[in-house]
Amino acid sequence: MFQTLPCLLALTLGFTTGNNQVLDEFNYPSSTEVRKNWQELKGTLPLAMQKSNDQNVLLLSAPFASNREIPRAGMDKAVKLDLSTPGVFTVDVKPEVPDSNHQVSLYFKSGPGWYSAARSVKGNNWQTLRFLKSDFRPEDKPAGWNNIDTIRLVVWRESDSEPNTHFQIRDLKAITNEIVIIVPDPGQQQKDTNTVAAADRIEGFLQTSGINCDRISESELSATSLGKRSVAILPFNPDLSAKACGTLNQFMEQGGKVFLNFHIPPALEKNLGIKKGSYFKPEAPGGLSSIRLKDSKILGLPTEVQQASWNLVTATPSGHGARVVGQWYDEKGKPTGKPALIVSDRGAYFSHLILSDDPIHKQALLTALMGHFQPALWDSIAAATIAQADQVGPFQTFADLRQHIVSTVTPAKSSELAARDLDRTTTTLDQARRLLKQNQAFQSIPFARTCREKRVKIYLLTRASPPREARAVWDHSPTGPYPGDWNRTCKELSDAGFNMVIPNMLWGGLAHYPSDVLPRSKTYEKYGDQIEQCLKAAHQHGLEVHVWKVNHNLSTAPEAFVIKMRDAGRTQVSVTGEPSDWLNPAHPENFKLEVDSMLEVVRKYPVDGIHFDYIRYPNDRHDYSDYSRQKFAADTGIKVQNWPADCYNGKLKSQYRDWRAAQITRLVETVQREARKIRPGIKISAAVFREYPDCREWVAQDWPLWAKNGYLDFICPMDYTDNDTQFRIWIEDQQKHLAGSIPVYPGIGALSSRTTLSSDRILGQVDMTRKLNAGGFTVFSLNPQTISSIIPDFKKSAGKVKAVPPHRLKK
Secondary structure (H helix, E strand, C coil): CCCCCCCCCCCCCCCEEEEEEEEEEHHHHHHHHHHHHHHECCCCCEEEEEEEEEEEEEEEEEEECCCCCCCCEEEEEEEEEECCCCCEEEEEECCCCCCCCCEEEEEEEECEEEEEEEEECCCCCCCEEEEEECCCEEECEEEEECCCEEEEEECCCCCCCCEEEEEEEEEEEEECCEEEEEEHHHHHCCCHHHHHHHHHHHHHHHHHCCCEEEEHHHHHHHHHHHHCEEEEEEECCCCCHHHHHHHHHHHEEEEECCEEEEECCHHHHHHCEEEEEEEEEECCCCCCEEEEEECCCCCCCEEEEEEECCCEEEECCCCCEEEEEEEEEEECCEEEEEEEEEEEECCCEEEECCCCCHHHHHHHHHHHHHHHHHCCCCHHHHHHHHHHCCCCCCCCCCHHHHHHHHHCCCCCCHHHHHHHHHHHHHHHHHHHHHHCCCCCCCHHHHHHHCCCCCCCCHCCCCCCCECCEEEEEEECCCCCCCCCHHHHHHHHHHHHCCCCCEEEECCCECCCCCCCCCCCCCHHHHHCHHHHHHHHHHHHHCCEEEEECCCCCCCCCCCHHHHHHHHHHCEECCCCCCCEEEEECCHHHHHHHHHHHHHHHHHCCCCCEEECCCCCCCCCCCEEEECHHHHHHHHCCCCCCCCHHHHCCCCCHHHHHHHHHHHHHHHHHHHHCCCCCCCCEEEEEECCCCCHHHHHHHHHHCCHHHHCCCCCCCCEEECCCCCHHHHHHHHHHHHHHHCCCCEEEEEECCCCCCEECCCCHHHHHHHHHHHHCEEEEEEEEECHHHHHHHHHHHHHHCCCCCCCCCCHHCC
């Protein structure tokens, strides 16, 4: 089956499902006129107007080389605006520099304070930057979104050595979309990661269907901020205030619909017509595996959606036409008797979080619900589906796709046949366009989808398959997608042309094999030694096994083990004193535990490699425990007078960050040295943060040094993105820092917490790794969804020819 869900930024489609308020088109007749409206910030060169494709645009000039003292270039405009209702602000920006990687900040001043948010602009094409209102942070004490008196737009310096540069700017807008997602306040979002991740997934699925969403933080939720929207989505909001519940009740009474997930506040039950039930957790994995749906009133509703949930909160219909639309089934296809989706005349309830598995049908489910709640959305959904038929792989137009295939596919006869088959798809798409013009939006969608499916198939079948390439896949589950059957997993990977599997077999406090160093997992108790089973099957099918360890992180460890580590003073503490269940890398007993656990694997098993992950601190706020204070002073001879401020952001910040990096590097160096003594030829690798030197400063991860010193044989940077330009920029930057010392196998986020990519989008990024001579790629991650849809597509395309990884050929 060809997976046809495209992961696209909705703004590239050019549609909106809401109302636009133009704040400034930047269509001034002269440079003099623009300077009457906007005031340059100190150090910024005079604003000017230019032409871009016969359109007037503003030119913001940043003298970053001429004036090394300025950190930014920008401009202010005095206004008088009430921006309470819009949920998204957009502005088009085009940098002059081809490899631009700048931060752009948008500010709104309100009384004595500001609201601010930032986005990145990559490359030198026109890009629409999208600022969600929920991402804006208050500075000082702004008086409210209803009292905006100044707009500020700023571009920040990228580096100390960058040249003078220019940015074209057009179309600053405030957008109010029909759909709004309610999320935690910005200050709470790091703590409420489940809610934010669920919101990201829901928004991604809807954007792909052409439905743009706004976001409002819980504290900003009001009748004014909701405005005349149709639907409010709560991705998982367990701490909703009484005031927010009152606002949502009023919203429903006035015709709005509320879609809740995993939690129903009691205050909403009556108006929603759905009563919260009890918590349920199946006795064994696979107890909640799929959802079967049926409701003749909901257009486009899929009959089944796969979702591997681990618990749920039940509910029952109680009024307002509520009925059960979806039921949970287990992995054997047996009904559980637990409702998955209940829909009423005032909204809906889904009994778990919306997860990222089965993206095609998950997208269809959410799209059908939103179309049911607001039928006017079907026009945008149909238009987006038609536009997506022209966007295959990395190509934004059908002409670009056709030209690429004609110019790269050999022999000539194959190229001609592919071009002929591509041209035939236009008839189907023309039919979709005709139906849309005839106000038959819903009926046009199947034709557009069929067209795209055919084009994706042609694109995949014409992909190259080089004989020298690392084709790896991360497997976060120790059992593979088929628990108890590593042979099936490895055969399917091998058949698809993969040559490496990186299975997660141990953590900071857990092992999925008979470890004498770490606590043994329930998975080991149920299914046996997972390293042994994986190795036997993988080697039989010609796959390398690089055993993956999650270093330091105790999130999966037995509670008794975690308590033991805490009580012994071996876990980390944040700069503000909050405890963290991560082992402190500076503690000698933790160092020994990490080394011993990884070397135990090397001694016991004929592994091809060992793979570091979480080989870092959690963030720049760790570790500031008493033990680290003492160890830093002992190691450096520096007496800290003001702990932790001097080390976090004071006079000792640089020395402390160097010391942190040294703790991580010491572990990498020791493990690789001793592992190579035990098993000569073993390969050492690491999953690393993508941006250096930021990752050294932020989490103490100095992977260029590890490569330079010969500690690693290859790296797998986690380059998860749906932006192909960003993907290229990251790889080029990583190659620059590695300077050819080792191969880089970029991580592609097929199904990560932030990205869901279709097969053609994944193959587009694979093509980019080949164009840049990276040496290979690593897909995240292996699970039932990817092995059933994406992995088979590799067999038809990038994996047609077996390949040898570059590190295997390295002497």
